[in-house]
Amino acid sequence: MEQKKNQSRRSFLRNSLGTVAAFTIVPRHVLGRGYLAPSDQLTKGVIGTGGMGKEHFGYGGTRVVAICDVDKLHLQEAMQLLGEGVKTFDDYRELIQLPEVDIVHIATPPHWHGTIAIEAARAGKDIWCEKPMTRTIGEGKRVMEAVQQFGRMFRLNTWFRFTDNFYGMNTPVKPIKKLVSARLLGWPLTVTLSRHTGFDWKQHWTGKTDLPVTPVPPELNYDRWLGPAPYKPYHPHRVHQTFRGYWDYDGGGLGDMGQHYLDPVQYILGKDDTSPVSVEVEAPQQHPDAVGTWSRIIYTYKDGCRIILDGEGRDEKAAFIAGPAGKLYPGFRSDIPDLEKKLAAYPDPPPQVTDFITSVRDRRKFALNEENGHRSCTLVNMGKIALQLGRSLAFDPEKQLFLHDDGANSLIDPPARTFWS
Amino acid sequence: MNMMKKLLSIIFLLVCINVNAQQVQPPYAARINRILKQLPAGNQQQLDSCMMQIKALGAAGLTEMAVMLHAPGKGDNTRLQYALSGYATYISAASREEMRKTAILAWSKALKLTTQPESKIFLIDQLQLFGDKSVVPVLKQYLLQPRFCDPAVRVLMQIGGSEALIAMEAALEKAQGTCEISLIKALGDLRYLAAENGIIKRAQSENPVLRRTALFALANIVGGDSGPILEAAAEKVGYGYDITGATAAYLLFVANLGHQWPTAPAMTAATNILRKCKGDSLEHVRIAALKIVADILDYDANNTLMLAADSKDREYSAAALALAVKIMNAANAESWIQKAERVDAGKKAAIITMLADSKQRAAISLFTKALKDSDPQVRMAAINAAGQLQSIEMISPLLVAMKTADTSTVKAIGDVLLTIRSSEVPGHIAVAMQHAPPSVQVILLQLLAQKQAAGQERFIRLLLNNPDPAVAQAAKSTLSAIGL
Numbered sequence: 001m002e003q004k005k006n007q008s009r010r011s012f013l014r015n016s017l018g019t020v021a022a023f024t025i026v027p028r029h030v031l032g033r034g035y036l037a038p039s040d041q042l043t044k045g046v047i048g049t050g051g052m053g054k055e056h057f058g059y060g061g062t063r064v065v066a067i068c069d070v071d072k073l074h075l076q077e078a079m080q081l082l083g084e085g086v087k088t089f090d091d092y093r094e095l096i097q098l099p100e101v102d103i104v105h106i107a108t109p110p111h112w113h114g115t116i117a118i119e120a121a122r123a124g125k126d127i128w129c130e131k132p133m134t135r136t137i138g139e140g141k142r143v144m145e146a147v148q149q150f151g152r153m154f155r156l157n158t159w160f161r162f163t164d165n166f167y168g169m170n171t172p173v174k175p176i177k178k179l180v181s182a183r184l185l186g187w188p189l190t191v192t193l194s195r196h197t198g199f200d201w202k203q204h205w206t207g208k209t210d211l212p213v214t215p216v217p218p219e220l221n222y223d224r225w226l227g228p229a230p231y232k233p234y235h236p237h238r239v240h241q242t243f244r245g246y247w248d249y250d251g252g253g254l255g256d257m258g259q260h261y262l263d264p265v266q267y268i269l270g271k272d273d274t275s276p277v278s279v280e281v282e283a284p285q286q287h288p289d290a291v292g293t294w295s296r297i298i299y300t301y302k303d304g305c306r307i308i309l310d311g312e313g314r315d316e317k318a319a320f321i322a323g324p325a326g327k328l329y330p331g332f333r334s335d336i337p338d339l340e341k342k343l344a345a346y347p348d349p350p351p352q353v354t355d356f357i358t359s360v361r362d363r364r365k366f367a368l369n370e371e372n373g374h375r376s377c378t379l380v381n382m383g384k385i386a387l388q389l390g391r392s393l394a395f396d397p398e399k400q401l402f403l404h405d406d407g408a409n410s411l412i413d414p415p416a417r418t419f420w421s
Numbered sequence: 422m423n424m425m426k427k428l429l430s431i432i433f434l435l436v437c438i439n440v441n442a443q444q445v446q447p448p449y450a451a452r453i454n455r456i457l458k459q460l461p462a463g464n465q466q467q468l469d470s471c472m473m474q475i476k477a478l479g480a481a482g483l484t485e486m487a488v489m490l491h492a493p494g495k496g497d498n499t500r501l502q503y504a505l506s507g508y509a510t511y512i513s514a515a516s517r518e519e520m521r522k523t524a525i526l527a528w529s530k531a532l533k534l535t536t537q538p539e540s541k542i543f544l545i546d547q548l549q550l551f552g553d554k555s556v557v558p559v560l561k562q563y564l565l566q567p568r569f570c571d572p573a574v575r576v577l578m579q580i581g582g583s584e585a586l587i588a589m590e591a592a593l594e595k596a597q598g599t600c601e602i603s604l605i606k607a608l609g610d611l612r613y614l615a616a617e618n619g620i621i622k623r624a625q626s627e628n629p630v631l632r633r634t635a636l637f638a639l640a641n642i643v644g645g646d647s648g649p650i651l652e653a654a655a656e657k658v659g660y661g662y663d664i665t666g667a668t669a670a671y672l673l674f675v676a677n678l679g680h681q682w683p684t685a686p687a688m689t690a691a692t693n694i695l696r697k698c699k700g701d702s703l704e705h706v707r708i709a710a711l712k713i714v715a716d717i718l719d720y721d722a723n724n725t726l727m728l729a730a731d732s733k734d735r736e737y738s739a740a741a742l743a744l745a746v747k748i749m750n751a752a753n754a755e756s757w758i759q760k761a762e763r764v765d766a767g768k769k770a771a772i773i774t775m776l777a778d779s780k781q782r783a784a785i786s787l788f789t790k791a792l793k794d795s796d797p798q799v800r801m802a803a804i805n806a807a808g809q810l811q812s813i814e815m816i817s818p819l820l821v822a823m824k825t826a827d828t829s830t831v832k833a834i835g836d837v838l839l840t841i842r843s844s845e846v847p848g849h850i851a852v853a854m855q856h857a858p859p860s861v862q863v864i865l866l867q868l869l870a871q872k873q874a875a876g877q878e879r880f881i882r883l884l885l886n887n888p889d890p891a892v893a894q895a896a897k898s899t900l901s902a903i904g905l
Contacts, residue, residue, distance in 0.1 A: 093664045099702065122669040123662035124705030149672070151708035151740035209499040230546065230572065233493060233539070285461040285468050287499070288506035288547075292461070341904075344873035347846075348839040350808055363739030364774070389510045390468055407513020407550050414549060415575040415610070418603045418634070 042360060044103040044128070045095045047116055049078035050240060052130055053107035056157075057081060061357035062103060068095045071240075072219040090221060092116050096123045103128055103360065111229045111249045114139030115416075117154070121146040126153040126360050131259040133370075133377035135250065137400060138413020140374040140381070147370040155356045155366045156373035158260045161267040162354040168198010168330040169320060173264045174349060176321070179328065180268050182346035184336060186325030188303050191265050192318040194310030198330045199261050201311045202253035207245030207290025211235035228416035232289070245291050251384040252291035254309070258380035262307065263368060266379065268321075269305050272372040275397035276379070277302050281386040283311075288388075297383045302397070309383070385411045449482040453489065457500040460507065472511040475504060476520055483508070483527030490540035502543070509547040521551045528552075529559045538568055545572040549579045557584040564592035570600035578607045586613045593619050602634045609638020617644035624650050629665050636670035643677045648690070660698050660706050672709045679717045688717055701734070708740040715744045723753040727760055730768065738768070742775040749779040758787050766796035773799065777806035785814050792822040800826075801833060808837035816846060820853035823861050835864050839871060847874035855880065859889040866895040870902035878905050 045066035046053045054077070057064050066087040069075045075088050089095045092112075096104060096119055104120040105128040106113055114134040120127050127147065133156050134140040147154045160166045166173045179185065193199040213233040216222040222234050229248040232238065237245070244250040251258070266272060276299035283294035297309040310318065319327035326336040336342065352367035353359050359366040378400070385408055386393050394403040402408035456475060462468035478486065487505060490498055512520040528544055535541050545563070548556055560576055563569035577585040590613065593604045605623060608616040620642070623635040636654055639647040655671035662668065675694070679687035694710035711729055715722040722744070729741035745757065754776065761772040773791055776784040784806070791803035792815075800822070807815040816838070823834045838846055847869055854865035862884060869877055881903075884896040 097662055097664075119666075121705075122666065124702070148743075149676070149709045149712055150705040151712075151736055151743070152705070209502065210497045213493045230575075231542075282465075284463050285503060285507055287461065288502055288543075341873050344871060345844070347811070347842040348836070350840055351805065351836065363736055365743075389513065390465070390507070391510075391514060404515045405513075406515075407510060410513070410549055410579050415578040415607070417571055417575075418599060418606050 042102040042357060043100055044105050045098060045101040046105045046107060047092045047095060048106065048108035049074045054078060054081060056105060056107060065100055066095045066098055068092045070221040070224040093119060096120055096125060101125060106130060109243045109249045110135045110255060112227050114143050115228050117143045118146040121150045121152045124150060128155045128157060128356060131156060131158045132255055132380050133259065133373045136413055137378050137381045140377050141400065144370045144374045153359045153363065153366060154370040156368045158263055158368065160260060160264040162352050162367045166264055169332055171332045173268060175332065175343065177268050177349045178346055179343055181349065182343065184326060184342060185321055185323030185328060187323060188305040189269065189321050189323045190306045190308060191321050192308045192310055192315065193261050194315065194318060195313040196316050196318055197320040202257055203293045203311060205244040205252040205256055206292055208237050209287050209290050211237060230417055246289060247291055247388060251380065254380060254383055259376050262379045263376035265307055266376045271301060272375055275375055276300055276395060277397065278392065278394050279382045279386045280392040283387050285390055286387050294387055299379060449478060449485045452478060452482065453486045457504055460500050460503040468507065472508060475508045480523050480526040483524060484530045487527060487531030487544055488534045490543060492537045493539050506547055509550045513550040524551060525553065525555055529556060532559055541569060542572050545569065545576055548576045552576050552580050554580060554582050554584040557588050561588040561592065564589065564604065565596055565600055567599050571603050574603040574607045578610060581611055586611060590616045590619065602631060605634045605638045609641040612642050614642055614644055617642050617646060621646060621650060633665040636665060636667055640670040640674035640677065643674060643681065647674060660703055668706060676713050679713050684717045688714065704734055704736045707737055711741060712744060720748045720750060722748055723756060727756065739771065742771055746775055746779040749781065751783065754781040754783050758784050761787055766799050770798040770802035773802040773806050777809035780810060782810060785810065785812055789815055789818045792818050800830065804833050804837050808840045811842050813841065813843045813845060816841060816849045820849060824857050831861055831864050835868055838868060847872050847877050851877035851880035855883065859892045862892045863895040866899045870899040873903055875903050875905060
């Protein structure tokens, strides 16, 4: 077989950075045929250039070299932002093949996340994926396997477990994690996510039923937009800004905000390597296509810890975290006297790799990666399945299967449409 | 006459019974409309009530409801969809088998009666939730119809079992286009060995989509004839990435082969991939092959991984270390500890990080020694390792290392000291800061402030009159922060 003589661009950068501190520009010939003359930035290809994709063009330490979208208008708008020199595609597989792309950034609707992430891993790319990580539990498991099989670095793009104030708590997660790990609130804990504790469930992300068949606009490759999702006749409400209202592509407010809210809670509770043993739902009946609203979703872990998603804000006095020894309210208020003083005596949480560029260059797992990301996305997907079925479910966190419920298990990894035709 | 009277009485009785029955059970349309008016159910009780009413319709009533679905644009299907999918989800729960049987009869009949394609697809889709082998004869007629084959195949994939597999294999002989691809994918995902030969024929198709689907199907089936075909396909693309997924399919085949006994063929294949895939652009392929080897050897893979960790290719070396974490035990840890003493600084730092990730307390002496290493990467790895292991034994060595460290290292050590779970941390800091350089004293005082270390008041006060004004000020601030 033909042996590739040239180093990859990323590998060259990594090795050079270790020895040549002043390195900034390398002539094209040094890197060989087909490679861009690089700066010391990693390069990325962005797949999905709608609102979310465009927001991430300028992430520090990376440079966009290629973009892909199935909507020509999106591509044109993106090109205006990025200028000349960026390659454009309407098929993600062509972008993934580019040797000059180090990182594939997946900013498509969620029903595409799993498929693209697996292909990117197979092509040897590191992956930055928007939330929710995958639309189903089965896809999440396969992404995890592919990333680890090919030794890729994976970042899921929600960040509250390591930076920024955690919504209503008005503080980063670190002191909350420290408080919970110190067991100052006792154990087991109940976490409530509602508008009264600072978490808006965006229940307006609902779908419409009985959509009339509408002609597909010429700029959109609708078949490719659907990809692995079952074929449904086109209607503008299915795509772009309103796709979250349909089960085939996402899961309403739970799909949109779920991983933002639940991932840090999973981290706080120390549940990164497991899943709940049950999920209970209280909700109006759900339509098979259009996502509806819901009242409550309650997850229970084996040790008795619970996470309550209160979609109606029913419990006005709920604490964010309640335990047998104390409660924590929004704004980091507590009924434990001198909490901050007591907390000071306890250790900080272990450090995390919070810069994806460092993760890629040093080959160190990012703080929110394919494993813990899959687990927090499983929370979202368990909730979606229970809502769709309208019943509470028992779950085996090891096997990642529902217990005694074939209907629920049929939604864990429903077969995808054979989309590439 | 008597006979006539008796006959008339019987006829009268039958008429009465019939009228009565009609009063109890009005026509299906009326009953269905009454149910539809109650949907969507607002809560569980309403849902249960509606579902019981649907159940009471029986197979004929359910069929009538299913064929009421309108063509798109010809009427609002919303309530019917709530009813039908609501019932499909309801009966998919455990212990509702009898309801499922009735529903399958109804759905099967409705699929024959419904001519509208969107309605057919809706009904087929619902079968994913509750279909069983008894719907296979109904679904197999759709397997060669481009409009319906994909939804029908998806249901058969959920059902599985020999009936579904035989039906799909039979259909594959005549299938073309989308149907052919859907069937191959399903037969592959369900690992149907009998389909291997039929799929092999398609593995060299000029159509890249068909070729790709066939290659992955063969990789899943792991049949005896597929290995050379998959290997040749991967060779043809130089083990690189292409849209047929030839390399990934071959790796999947070898990984699946590794789960069978004997494992020697998989080991040979994976080793060959490692040998053939030179070049930087194939790092990820080598990593995948290495993982297959490691998975087969399990805890015995340590020597292989130690050799792989020596690679100059950092991604490959890092992957070897990540795989080593998963098979770590006392014996393997000891081997890595010894290896760390023999390798260059970069590798040593990486091994220290790996041992810390796998929580190897046996490596604490290595970490402690590494705090004095001449290489900053090694020192930093050791500092982080102390935090990872929550190592009380390393508190004093960390404080000693702080005295000669640069600013960023001092900060890193400070951060690590804050992560160690021990009540002894403030006491060690208080003692160590008395003899530390002024810049370090300032940091240590800040740590005591963060720890609210009131018990160390005496040591903090000792620095209030320090000749260095920064230290004196820090001591004052610390006492204030602690509330003393």
